[in-house]
Amino acid sequence: MIEPPVVILDRSQLAENIGAAARVMANFGLERLRLVAPLKGWPQERAWATASGADWILEGVEVFDTVAEAVADLNVVFATTARPRETRQPVRTPREAAKVLFEEASRGLKTGLLFGGERTGLETPDVALCQGIVTIPIDRRHHSLNLAQAVSINAYEWRTTLQDAPPPAFRDADPPARGELIIGMFEHLEKELDEAGFFFPPEKRPSMVRNLRVMLGRSQMSEQEVATFRGVIHALSKGRGQRLQKLLEKRGEPSEG
Amino acid sequence: MIEPPVVILDRSQLAENIGAAARVMANFGLERLRLVAPLKGWPQERAWATASGADWILEGVEVFDTVAEAVADLNVVFATTARPRETRQPVRTPREAAKVLFEEASRGLKTGLLFGGERTGLETPDVALCQGIVTIPIDRRHHSLNLAQAVSINAYEWRTTLQDAPPPAFRDADPPARGELIIGMFEHLEKELDEAGFFFPPEKRPSMVRNLRVMLGRSQMSEQEVATFRGVIHALSKGRGQRLQKLLEKRGEPSEG
Numbered sequence: 001m002i003e004p005p006v007v008i009l010d011r012s013q014l015a016e017n018i019g020a021a022a023r024v025m026a027n028f029g030l031e032r033l034r035l036v037a038p039l040k041g042w043p044q045e046r047a048w049a050t051a052s053g054a055d056w057i058l059e060g061v062e063v064f065d066t067v068a069e070a071v072a073d074l075n076v077v078f079a080t081t082a083r084p085r086e087t088r089q090p091v092r093t094p095r096e097a098a099k100v101l102f103e104e105a106s107r108g109l110k111t112g113l114l115f116g117g118e119r120t121g122l123e124t125p126d127v128a129l130c131q132g133i134v135t136i137p138i139d140r141r142h143h144s145l146n147l148a149q150a151v152s153i154n155a156y157e158w159r160t161t162l163q164d165a166p167p168p169a170f171r172d173a174d175p176p177a178r179g180e181l182i183i184g185m186f187e188h189l190e191k192e193l194d195e196a197g198f199f200f201p202p203e204k205r206p207s208m209v210r211n212l213r214v215m216l217g218r219s220q221m222s223e224q225e226v227a228t229f230r231g232v233i234h235a236l237s238k239g240r241g242q243r244l245q246k247l248l249e250k251r252g253e254p255s256e257g
Numbered sequence: 258m259i260e261p262p263v264v265i266l267d268r269s270q271l272a273e274n275i276g277a278a279a280r281v282m283a284n285f286g287l288e289r290l291r292l293v294a295p296l297k298g299w300p301q302e303r304a305w306a307t308a309s310g311a312d313w314i315l316e317g318v319e320v321f322d323t324v325a326e327a328v329a330d331l332n333v334v335f336a337t338t339a340r341p342r343e344t345r346q347p348v349r350t351p352r353e354a355a356k357v358l359f360e361e362a363s364r365g366l367k368t369g370l371l372f373g374g375e376r377t378g379l380e381t382p383d384v385a386l387c388q389g390i391v392t393i394p395i396d397r398r399h400h401s402l403n404l405a406q407a408v409s410i411n412a413y414e415w416r417t418t419l420q421d422a423p424p425p426a427f428r429d430a431d432p433p434a435r436g437e438l439i440i441g442m443f444e445h446l447e448k449e450l451d452e453a454g455f456f457f458p459p460e461k462r463p464s465m466v467r468n469l470r471v472m473l474g475r476s477q478m479s480e481q482e483v484a485t486f487r488g489v490i491h492a493l494s495k496g497r498g499q500r501l502q503k504l505l506e507k508r509g510e511p512s513e514g
Contacts, residue, residue, distance in 0.1 A: 024406055026399035052401055095417070137416055142283035142311055149281055152406050153413050159394055160352070174345060189489070198492035211485065219476035222345065228468065232446070235455035236493035 002105045004029060004158060007151060008070045008077070010036040010126065011117035019050030019058065020148035021115075026054035028155035029162070034062045034070045039117070067114065067126040075109035076101065079130040080150055081122050082143055090132045097134040098157035113154050118147050174222035181226045186213050188230055192237045259362045261286060261415060264408060265327045265334070267293040267383065268374035276307030276315065277405035278372075283311035285412035286419070291319045291327050296374065324371065324383040329437035332366040333358065333477075336387040337407055338379050339400055344471040347389045354391040355414035366432050370411050375404055382463070385470045386436065388477055431479030438483045443470050445487055449494045 007025055012018055012035065022033055035042055042063050051058050064070040071077045078097050092100065101111045114130055116122035127133065136153050138145055190199075190209055199205040221229060264282055269275055269292065279290055292299055299320050308315050321327040328334045335354050349357065358368045371387055373379035384390065393410050395402055447456075447466055456462040478486060 020403065020406075023399075023401075023403060027395050027402050027406070029396040052403070054399055093417070136413070137420055138284050139286040139416070142280075144280075144309055145284050146277065146280060146309070148403075149277075149284070149406070149409050152409055156393070156410050156413075159396070160350070163394060192493055193489065196492040196495065198489065208485075211482070212489070215476055215478060215482045215486070217476075219472055219474075221472060225345075225468070225472045228465075229472070232450065232455065232469070233493065235453040236449055236490060238453065 002102070002162070003110065004031060004105070005101050005154075006032045006034055006074060006110070006112040007155075008034045008036060008067070008112055008114045009038070009117075009147070009151075010067055010070075010114060010122060011039055011120055012115075012147060013039045013118045014147075015040065015044035015046035016050045017118065017147045018044070019047035019052075019054075021151040022047070022051040022054045022057040024148060024152040024155050025057055026051075028152075028159035030155050030158065031057065032060060032062075033057050034064060034112075036064050036067050036070050038063065067123075067129055071112060071114070071129055073110060074112040076104045076132075077112040077114055077130045078132045078134045079114045079116075079122055079127040080134045080136070080154060081116060081127060082135055082138060082145070083121060085124060085127055085133065089127070089130070091135055092132055094134055094136055094154045094157040095161075097132065098154070098161040100132070101158065102161045113151075115147060115150055174224060176220040177223040177226045181223060182217065182221065185221075185226050185230055185233075186216070189216075189233050192233055196237070259359070259419070260365075260367065261288060261362070261419075262358050263289040263291055263331060263367070263369040264412075265291045265293060265324070265369055265371045266295070266374075266404070266408075267324055267327075267371060267379060268296055268377055269372075269404060270296045270375045271404075272297065272301035272303035273307045274375065274404045275301070276304035276309075276311075278408040279304070279308040279311040279314040281405060281409040281412050282314055283308075285409075285416035287412050287415065288314065289317060289319075290314050291321060291369075293321050293324050293327050295320065324380075324386060325436070325440050328369060328371070328386055329435065329440070330367060331369045331436050332433045333361045333389075334369040334371055334387045334436065335389045335391045336371045336373075336379055336384040337391045337393070337411060338373060338384060339392055339395060339402070340378060342381060342384055342390065344381065344385055344390075344467065346384070346387070346471055346475065348392055349389060351391055351393055351411045351414040352418075354389065355411070355418040357389070358415065359418045361432075364432060367435075370408075372404060372407055382467050382470075385467045385474065386440065388433065388474065431481060433477040434480040434483045438480060439474065439478065442478075442483050442487055442490075443473070446473075446490050449490055453494070 007030055025033060047058055105111050136145060136150060193199060199208055264287055282290060304315055305312060362368050393402060393407060450456060456465055
């Protein structure tokens with residue numbers, strides 16, 4: 001079992017953000033939350049409101065006085081900060097950082113992610129306690145990122161690093177129908193279109209047929225969908241005729257067209 | 258200049274979330290926000306508080322009554338939903354989706370990301386109007402993701418794709434038609450099928466319509482192909498009628514069916 005990074009919030013200000021951070025931690029499978037000198041104390045009721053059910057994380061919160069104490073038992077901690085630092089520490093994107101944390105955690109090391117307060121950010125001496133810096137690629141024109149969003153991006157990258165298997169191309173995938181069924185459907189459509197005088201001028205029929213087949217072929221219909229579409233072709237070709245018939249029967253006279 | 262995806266929030270409930278969504282959009286360089294039937298109307302003051310300075314996005318908000326109208330001018334829209342759907346639409350991770358949206362946007366197409374309301378989520382018929390589904394990899398034990406967080410993850414992936422994307426592969430295919438053309442084609446087909454008595458039993462009509470739209474939507478028809486397919490619908494629905502008419506005219510008597 002690979003242990004996810006501990007999330008450490010330094011001097012966070014708003015209970016709402018602590019709760020929202022817990023919520024996204026739960027969303028992405030992170031478990032342990034540590035608070036360093038929360039400005040309004042701990043626990044705070046309003047955190048439970050925004051945690052929206054991630055209570056076990058809030059109830060497991062550990063509180064520390066200093067960053068040094070909060071990282072004491074951890075092997076590899078990255079500080080999340082947008083501000084350039086004098087410290088000659090490696091700066092990584094959340095994706096690069098997640099890969100490193102994953103490798104370290106796979107070796108059985110204890111990892112962590114440190115986040116600064118909403119107003120205050122991180123003190124450089126606390127950043128210096130970390131083994132690296134994570135900087136989220138933010139648009140320069142609007143670089144104030146919400147604390148829970150910063151936790152979210154990093155938690156998401158941890159999660160995706162953990163399980164890089166993309167989802168299946170289709171949910172509940174009915175497999176695409178066999179070629180013969182698709183071709184039978186094409187021929188059905190083309191026969192009806194011939195009778196309807198659709199392919200005109202005649203010399204254009206081959207290219208028109210080809211374009212129709214390509215267009216419909218792209219949707220990779222399942223066997224069921226082929227049956228449905230043949231029902232559509234049938235209904236459309238019969239429909240008008242039946243309506244005209246009813247009309248004529250009502251009028252009881254031949255159509256003059 | 259590559260145009261970022263339009264963000265569309267369907268029936269969002271909380272002004273705070275709309276503001277928070279605008280804030281992360283600004284963080285990651287997205288510009289255009291559309292609201293479909295915001296449950297508490299628009300504008301709402303509290304959105305400006307959580308937008309934390311991303312005012313130009315809130316001031317540029319466009320409001321629509323339906324998802325169909327909100328996607329009418331867009332070529333490629335992905336619906337963000339965690340709920341498994343019966344629809345056979347491609348399901349992508351935010352990372353895969355961002356790559357596709359980037360490629361389409363690089364071709365000058367208009368792209369969008371559709372998000373459901375906090376409580377309500379997305380209606381399957383609206384999902385069926387989209388060209389694909391985006392599912393964020395969430396821990397099963399806690400899958401309720403905050404709306405602004407969902408926007409954030411996708412906006413972040415757009416941003417990172419933008420940064421480390423190689424110049425997209427050249428594609429000379431005709432671009433997918435705008436949503437309004439696709440929807441117009443759907444409605445044309447459904448009208449003819451109604452007249453042909455195809456949708457039976459009536460209570461099944463909504464799901465039958467949805468499956469047809471998904472099936473045909475997957476082929477991402479170009480404007481030319483939409484015109485061709487409308488010609489097909491027209492030819493099929495008229496064809497039989499004309500043939501019957503000719504027959505009747507020749508026989509000079511009303512049909513007994």
